[in-house]
Amino acid sequence: MSASRTFLSEQDIERLVKSDNADDRAVATHKVCRLMERSDLSEVERAAAQEIIRLLSDDAAELVRRALSVTLRTSGLLPHDVAMKLAQDVHTVAVPVLSHSPAFSDDDLSEIVRSGGPVRQVAIAKRDTLAEIVTSALADCAVEEAIVIACANDNARFSDTGMTQVLDRFGASEVVHNTLVNRKALPVAVTERLIHMVSQNLRDQLMTRHAILPETALKVADATLERATLDMADQTGASRDPAGLARHLVTSGRMTPSLMLRALARGHMGFFEHALAELSGVPHDRTWLMVHDAGQLGLRAIYDRAGLPARMFQTFRIAVDTYHSLSSEQSDLDPVRFQERLIERFLTQVPFAPREDLIYLYERLDRDSKGQRWEKAMTEKGLTQKAA
Structure with missing residues (x-):
């Protein structure tokens, strides 16, 4: 330990080994650990330094052990056995190493989450990065506070199963909902399930606060769910994983x-293609050809095979043609402007579709300000009417 002794005075060593005062030993522990951490130690000196650390971890005074834990919380010098020992110590000693120390393996952290209790779970959840095995343990058994902290960290990697377990356990928590919504990325199934939970809450509020009929509440909730699903598609789902989103919606019976x-x-053409593929059972590459390269008959064939309403085909035909024409004319538009132009052009062509398609479309499309202006214009032309 010559390298360390160069920095330590005889007084430091005496305070560390002989002092009966816990405060003195804690100060000496902090200084010794800092010096060892900063020194360029040989293998022999490193082994000797770690023996000193082991002795310090046996000190009867909590203050000394806490000084050791805090000082070496991010250090690679802390031996694995000492880290595990400190992790089982009182909370003031355990939390610093559990929150930061690189001495723990992912398996170690997972086991501590499952057996260590809420304080240790929260400490581990605060680590800068978390592997899936650790977040899975948190999802299975951690308290809500730990779950929220981990979910708020985009460097905490959750498996689809782990994220689903979070919703299974804390599906009623608005804090968890808000935290998940603000993650950079979520599995498509989890995102759509969140949307469904929100719509369920809306339905419950309508039924209890306003005493409306359950059938009416269901209609409002379903409309909210569709709008939210499309908002999700705009932000993440349709652009990142259109196939996954389409598959989930078909499987869950919510593809309409x-x-x-x-x-x-x-403008979510990829999602539309995958939706047709899922509903028809035709592979996506063949569906793509039928939508884009097979002329008028291709789209009609895949549309009918998907089981979509015959009365709506012309409206879908207009939407596909509008997408193609705008893509060829103004391919340089950014996604937001492309979507705006697409909706505007689509609505100008809709009046040439059969009346029943128009009625259905204006009933189901979002009532945003632009939609209201177009519906008013169509009404003035006598092209819409109240649904029977």
Whole structure:
């Protein structure tokens, strides 16, 4: 330990080894650990330094052990066995190393989450990065505070199963909902499930606060769910994983013709293709050809095979043609402007579709300010009417 002794005075060593005062030993522990951490130690000196650390971890005074934990919380010098020992110590000693120390393996952290209790779970959740094995343990058994902290960290990697478990356990928590919504990325199934939870809450509020009929509440909730699903598609799902989103919606029974039409009118052609592929059972590459390269008959064939309403085909035909024409004419538009132009052009062509398609479309499309202006214009032309 010659390298360390160069920096330590005889008084430091005496305070560390002989002092009966815990405060003195804690100060000496802090200084000794800092010096060892900063020194360029040989292998022999490193081994000797770690023996000193082991002796310090046996000190009867909590203050000394805490000084050791805090000082070496980010150090690679802390031996694995000492880190595990400190992790089982009182909370003031355990938390610093659990929150920061690189001495723990992912398996270590996972086991501590499962057996260590809420304080240790929260400490581990605060680490800068978390592997899937650790977040899975948190998802399975951690308290809500730890879950929220981990979910708020985009460097905490969750598996789809782990994220689903979070929703299974804390699906009623608005704090968890808000935290998940603000993550950079979520599995498509989890995102759509969140949307469904929000719509369920809206339905419950309508039924309890306003005493409306359950059938009416269901209609409002379903409309909210479709709008939210399309908002999600705009932000993440349709652009990142259109196949996954389409598959999930079909599997869960929530793929509707109106959802497909609104997505198409908002420029999500990839999602529309995958929705047709999922509903028809035709592989996506063949579906793509039928939508884009097979003329008028191709789209009609895949549309019918998907089981979509025959009365809405012309409206879908207009949407596809509008997408193609705008893509060829103004391919340099950014996504937001492209979507705006697409909706505007689509709505100008809709009046040439059959009346029943118009009625359905205006009933189901979002009532945003632009939609209201167009509906008013169509009403003035006598092209819309109240649904029967």
